[in-house]
């Protein structure tokens with residue numbers, strides 16, 4: 001019985017099937033119905049529009065405008081604060097433009113046309129890569145004379161389950177197998193950028 005279980009787990013380990021129905025990427029329309037323009041309030045994009053929004057890796061920002069504007073990016077907060085358009089890299093001068101968030105960290109967008117940036121046509125996204133999923137963590141193990149294996153199931157708050165199976169190339173006691181599985185789980189959590197565990 002125990003031997004059969006280990007065989008099963010090793011089989012999983014070979015195929016390393018990871019299935020996840022992770023939260024679908026969201027497209028955020030910048031400014032909603034206001035679009036990307038000179039806002040009525042200089043803090044409109046950063047304070048009003050961004051309020052209560054979470055930005056994750058894979059999400060898209062949709063910039064829509066009419067008239068003469070562009071979407072440009074600067075890499076430092078100082079350039080953003082000072083509307084240093086000379087340091088800006090224009091991403092698009094034609095609407096619509098879609099930007100995919102594929103890196104963590106801060107993103108600074110502005111319009112380099114005239115004094116638009118100084119009038120508030122700028123957008124700062126902070127720490128958008130954070131995944132706010134919390135994972136439940138289950139470890140199971142099996143061992144026999146030939147070695148040991150363990151399975152790890154991580155369940156995100158949304159119900160997303162990720163299954164991992166590991167086999168060890170050494171003999172391990174139940175506890176050792178669980179510790180090893182826990183280590184693998186923690187490494188996985190780190191790679192998935194889980195912030196709380």
Ligand SMILES: [Cu+2]
Pocket residue numbers: 037038068069070111112113116117121
């Ligand atoms: Cu503009």
